[in-house]
Amino acid sequence: AENMLWGGRFTQGLDPLMVQYNTSLPYDRVFWKQDIAGSIAFARANTNSGLLTPHEFAEIERGFKQIAQEWQSNTFVAKENDEDIHTANERRLGEIIGKEIGGKLHTGRSRNEQIATDMRLWLRDELRLIEKHLCDLIKVSIARAENDIAYLMPGYTHLQKAQPVRWSHWILSHATAFASELERLREVIRRVNKSPLGTGALAGNCFNIDREAMAKELGFDGLLYNSMNAVADRDFAMETMQWGSSFMLKISRWAEDLIIYSCLEFGFVRLSDAYSTGSSLMPQKKNADSLELLRGKAGRAFGQMAGLMCTIKGLPTTYNKDLQESVEPMLDHVKTVSDSIQIATGVLSTLTVNPEKMVAALAPEMLATEIADYLVRKGVPFREGHHISGRVVALAENTNVPMDTLTLQQLQEIDARFGADVQTCLDYERAVELKDAIGGTSKRAVLEQTAVLKKLL
Numbered sequence: 507a508e509n510m511l512w513g514g515r516f517t518q519g520l521d522p523l524m525v526q527y528n529t530s531l532p533y534d535r536v537f538w539k540q541d542i543a544g545s546i547a548f549a550r551a552n553t554n555s556g557l558l559t560p561h562e563f564a565e566i567e568r569g570f571k572q573i574a575q576e577w578q579s580n581t582f583v584a585k586e587n588d589e590d591i592h593t594a595n596e597r598r599l600g601e602i603i604g605k606e607i608g609g610k611l612h613t614g615r616s617r618n619e620q621i622a623t624d625m626r627l628w629l630r631d632e633l634r635l636i637e638k639h640l641c642d643l644i645k646v647s648i649a650r651a652e653n654d655i656a657y658l659m660p661g662y663t664h665l666q667k668a669q670p671v672r673w674s675h676w677i678l679s680h681a682t683a684f685a686s687e688l689e690r691l692r693e694v695i696r697r698v699n700k701s702p703l704g705t706g707a708l709a710g711n712c713f714n715i716d717r718e719a720m721a722k723e724l725g726f727d728g729l730l731y732n733s734m735n736a737v738a739d740r741d742f743a744m745e746t747m748q749w750g751s752s753f754m755l756k757i758s759r760w761a762e763d764l765i766i767y768s769c770l771e772f773g774f775v776r777l778s779d780a781y782s783t784g785s786s787l788m789p790q791k792k793n794a795d796s797l798e799l800l801r802g803k804a805g806r807a808f809g810q811m812a813g814l815m816c817t818i819k820g821l822p823t824t825y826n827k828d829l830q831e832s833v834e835p836m837l838d839h840v841k842t843v844s845d846s847i848q849i850a851t852g853v854l855s856t857l858t859v860n861p862e863k864m865v866a867a868l869a870p871e872m873l874a875t876e877i878a879d880y881l882v883r884k885g886v887p888f889r890e891g892h893h894i895s896g897r898v899v900a901l902a903e904n905t906n907v908p909m910d911t912l913t914l915q916q917l918q919e920i921d922a923r924f925g926a927d928v929q930t931c932l933d934y935e936r937a938v939e940l941k942d943a944i945g946g947t948s949k950r951a952v953l954e955q956t957a958v959l960k961k962l963l
């Protein structure tokens with residue numbers, strides 16, 4: 507271990523399995539760019555404070571340019587003792603510019619601040635991309651809602667036919683939930699994008715480094731103000747996964763609805779071939795794998811969030827190696843969420859709607875509330891109107907006819923206040939258009955919702 511970066515006080519090498527167990531380079535190499543940017547900012551700050559000469563800085567920058575080039579072109583050669591991205595980059599820097607100058611880079615710096623910096627920089631950029639993908643999903647939802655505004659379908663509670671609604675209203679019910687996630691995500695990004703750089707191992711930097719200047723160079727939006735917290739904190743990863751879990755929960759409910767609507771018994775929508783797969787045995791099958799994976803991957807995302815919280819819970823304060831375990835779940839979580847949003851957008855923009863099937867699924871009983879409301883307009887208290895309408899439903903059920911084929915005479919036998927104009931209630935389009943208060947399913951109210959969503963994008 508003497509030739510490890512930290513090897514001075516060691517006399518024995520690491521156990522071979524311990525080497526594997528300890529190394530994070532196989533996954534934290536994705537931070538190569540952030541690690542280099544952080545190192546250059548750090549060296550620049552130490553140059554401005556007189557700790558490094560301009561020549562030394564130029565050498566360090568030259569070295570890192572070459573290293574970046576190597577990572578970029580996939581020619582960076584990792585060595586046995588490269589524990590992580592930080593040691594790998596620093597080792598290589600020494601090889602390129604010589605140990606005399608290369609060995610000065612790490613003055614006053616700790617890998618504890620480095621990993622926190624790298625992860626935050628990486629996450630910030632990824633979350634900004636995810637923000638864009640999420641806006642696209644909402645945009646596609648809006649476009650679909652506007653385009654398909656004419657289609658009516660059954661709205662469900664308890665998965666029982668409840669009241670007719672516009673298909674667009676269903677789309678926007680989910681888009682509105684996604685919009686809440688968009689607002690939350692923007693909050694998360696704000697907190698992720700704070701700089702821990704210049705806080706040392708835990709106690710702070712003793713060479714009076716200009717933390718503000720480094721933060722500015724790296725595009726951070728402010729500093730972490732307590733050095734012990736700066737190296738201990740994994741809120742940025744935890745909050746990201748809490749956010750991602752919340753989003754996946756919502757997209758899985760969206761997916762579940764579409765799985766139901768796409769099965770033959772419903773047939774409201776048909777998935778594009780691009781997002782379905784077949785059966786190796788049953789030639790007729792077309793399965794909604796994309797939607798099932800969206801639903802399934804939600805479980806994986808929750809597990810990663812819970813896993814990290816369990817890892818951090820009860821850790822003694824500041825850095826412990828346990829924190830390295832925050833990297834892999836975070837990387838996978840971010841990819842899972844990012845892919846899921848894009849898949850969902852693809853599914854929604856390519857699916858075919860079958861409005862005839864939607865209308866065919868409407869049942870006259872779904873207008874029972876309209877009959878109660880009809881009586882209300884005649885001055886009957888709603889509770890009584892509800893009861894009378896219930897008897898109308900029961901009569902249809904007991905005589906085994908659709909509710910809208912009952913005669914006026916039959917209705918009047920139930921309650922004398924029914925008039926010939928009751929017929930007007932038995933119209934799905936009318937029922938939908940009557941729901942015109944803000945947030946309802948009338949055409950006007952639905953289009954108003956798209957306008958509200960557009961303001962967020």
Ligand code: ARG
Nearest residue numbers: 530590617618621829830833
């Ligand atoms: N690879 C480490 C991690 O991901 C970097 C920090 C190492 N620090 C330390 N004191 N060993 O957490």
